[in-house]
Amino acid sequence: MQPYPITAMALCNGMGDSTAAVLAALRAGRSGLGPCPAEFELDAVVGAIPSPLPALPRLLGPVRDTRQARIAAVALAELQAPLERARARWGGDRVAIVLGTSTGGIEASETAYAHAEAHGGALPPDYDVEHSHALDAVLHLARVLGGGLGGPAYVVSTACSSSAKVFASAQRLLAADLCDAVLVGGVDSLCRLTVRGFAGLEVLSSKPCRPFSRERAGINIGEGAALLLVERTGEGPARLLGVGESSDAYHMTSPHPEGLGARLAMERALHHAGLFAGDVDHVNAHGTGTKQNDSMESAAIRAVFAGAAAPAVVATKGYTGHMLGAAGATEIAFVVDAIAGRYLPASVGADPLDDTLAVDVVTARRDVPTRAALSNSFAFGGSNCSVLVGGPA
Amino acid sequence: MSALAFTVRGLGFWAPGYPDLAAWRARPDACPEGQAREPAAPKAELLPPMMRRRTSLLTRMAAEVAAQALRDGSLDPTGATFVYGSVYGEIRTTLDLLAALLVAGEPLSPTKFHNSVHNTAAGYVSIATGNRAGNAALSAGRSTVAMGLLECAALVAAGEGDVVLVIAEEPLPEPLAAGRRWDPFAAAFALSASAPGDMPARTCRLEHGANDMPEAPRPIPPWLADNPCAAALTLVEALAAGAPARVALEPHLAAGWQCALGAGA
Known part of the structure; x- marks a missing residue:
């Protein structure tokens, strides 16, 4: 796109x-x-x-x-x-x-x-x-x-x-x-x-x-x-690069245990934008705070980024709680601010990490730039969406 | 091809007493004044029985017409993208939850809770068919049918393949309804990009203009005309009739989105 x-x-x-x-x-x-x-x-x-x-x-x-x-x-x-x-x-x-x-x-x-x-x-x-x-x-x-x-x-x-x-x-x-x-x-x-x-x-x-x-x-x-x-055109701090949507086709409230739908959403967002996992520096995770979500989302991130550098993972629901219907846009706005401000916010509450998840969760603010980031949102009905945002052209 | 053109390959329909499009089209010109307020739900055989028994009238109507449109259009249920349109969605399940909230300390039923979301039917249908495409559930008041078709036309233009628009609306329950009454119905439209050889009357183009078209040949019965998604009934009738026509998708406005049938690709 x-x-x-x-x-x-x-x-x-x-x-x-x-x-x-x-x-x-x-x-x-x-x-x-x-x-x-x-x-x-x-x-x-x-x-x-x-x-x-x-x-x-x-x-x-x-x-x-x-x-x-x-x-x-x-x-x-x-x-x-x-x-x-x-x-x-x-x-x-x-x-x-x-x-x-x-x-x-x-x-x-x-x-x-x-x-x-x-x-x-x-x-x-x-x-x-x-x-x-x-x-x-x-x-x-x-x-x-x-x-x-x-x-x-x-x-x-x-x-x-x-x-x-x-x-x-x-x-x-x-x-x-x-x-x-x-x-x-x-x-x-x-x-x-x-x-x-x-x-x-x-x-x-x-x-x-x-x-x-x-x-x-x-x-x-x-x-x-x-x-x-x-x-359509204009000046701004970031650009919408692509969006990936998928359905788990698994269960009304429980995510697919291996994160299949989450993985499809991230892969489709990359495909949509014509980018590769290696072009992405950070993922704003859905990260609700349940073991089920952490486990399946980590598996999905590891699968999407297999063969590329592991992305920094940021979870921001420790700041806002789960804003449900407003969560996706809120976290996309956080990604825009991270890109504009060349930083990654701390995932408040994540320390001490669950080491079994094997993803690079940002526990303390890092002052590093982001070229592009995926922001994940998963929902009841197995509805998944990953939005790819990048810096200005 | 205009970005707003598509061909309708299949239709689905359900209303109380009219289990499919053929039954609806064969209805007498003078319809009964009123219908049952507690209509029997459709069979919705797309959903496995164990799943179906947990679902509302809305979800069963949606699953029923989705299956009809898929069959009518010979579409692959696992590959199509579904867009669901409803103004009030799972309003009757929501009312059950509002009542349960008044009982102090009573936990809400987890099943009713997840069945109260606007994308309930989307979830069940994707699970029942093993469909891993994206889907959407929309609401735009009395413009829901128009906005649903815009979303679908944009999906077709984006090369997303077959798209099925499912419109479904339950009766509003009291006390929230405060006297608003209509009967439930659902309709589905299986769409894809137009191709040479398509039946001309099934080719559609979305246009915006003054709603100055003549009255439809057969008026919509009053017990359905007040349904906020009634524009879908006019569209179903016009498509089934198979002649060129212009259908107002926002008949409540002086000017709005319209569907031009037989306009070619």
Whole structure:
């Protein structure tokens, strides 16, 4: 495929409510994990946005003021200047929106359902399933807060690979000349359904997660947004080089034990970009903090890089928790910052490493350049995606 | 070939009382006013029985029409790329989880939890068929059918081979629905790049324009017309009729994406 420049990005998550705060924490190795809100009634650790989220402006028509919408609005506010530039350059109708989310506004539905149960079936007055709950509600918000984006707009929701797969859609929309710029990314909010759902699967840790460490004890759930602008041409800190997608065809929640689908996704990303394993310096791992993931992902990385120099492996969920539908784009943004800042962030919590995994996990920040990096995301349904990002041309 | 052109090689259809496209096309002009609110789920024989019994109406509808379209188009189930489109996805399973959340200390059912994701059908169908291609599950409100076809057209243009668009929508459950009512249905479209010798009426091109086309020859029954994916019904009918036509994929808009049938490659 033809590479496309990533020209802007905005982040908010457990590390902070602005891109600057998030990236400062990443560079300093400072985790954004903290205790789970008391109302969740669970002994768990989460990556919650640390500051109160401002209410939505009133001009948003039918869009309801949900936690997910507020998170999206925080990130969109930071992208005003680059989006204005993109609209002026390409025309608003040539800017597409492809966003990933797994939760949508489910947090609002939890409150609404509890209200209905207590009030004879009556929903709260500010709740509307179409504009509060639906996955696509965030699209209207992005169209309006983006200053009038009129290109194709859809949500990709494939659980924890959602906001990695949006990069595949974006690249194809650009290649098919359906648009000249794409606002891509992911937005998920903390909610009881996902936190208690993962508790039901018995993979939740009551301590900060420690991917690739022999002391790992499971995952933490996080929330936040990562929005990036990918354009046909332009100046930016990094380029989208290729995307590899695959299915495990194995199990709904357990990954293929040898990491077959993960390996296929990484190999397809390289093939797609016309590159080889030896061209890649680092892998941002899916690295959730479960033994199953560590074991299969390490096997997949070893297989892809057999015959090439072992890549540095970075796991960043110790900073943010698993942001589910927003995880992929968040970690791709971390790769962009690593490329631009010529460093590899420390994988917080990974030390002491699980030596049986035999991959080069970065436990302390390294100040080295990256030519190209793969960012992995794996999901329920055996949905895998690996996104290849490189430096500017 | 335009980047937005493709040929539809196979179709699949299921709605309550109409187990396939032939049954649907043979329906009486005056359809019954209302349908059963708890329709029997399709057989969905693509899924092995042990797997099928854990799945929702939505996933069974999706698996059923996917299998029909694969068969109709003689496509390899292990090699095709599937794109799933639904507005509310596994909303009835989600509602079960919302109810379970109100019981303090009650663990959520792991099966219901993983069955509540938007790509549930995608996961089950890939496992059942041994398909290791990528897949996607999309949502775009009342534009879901249009955006699903754009994603598919872009996949075809990218040389990804055969692509199957599966559209499926369950009824919204109360209390979330707040009175919104529609019947479930699913439709599937097996697509690939156009080639010389293709049946002209099955060649499609996506275009954007004013929605000024005449009324469809047979109106959609009211119990399905309110389904947010109803545009897929119009498209299925037009493709099955086999004549050149222009189908509005976003009929709720004054101008939007359309599918021009018989436009050639």
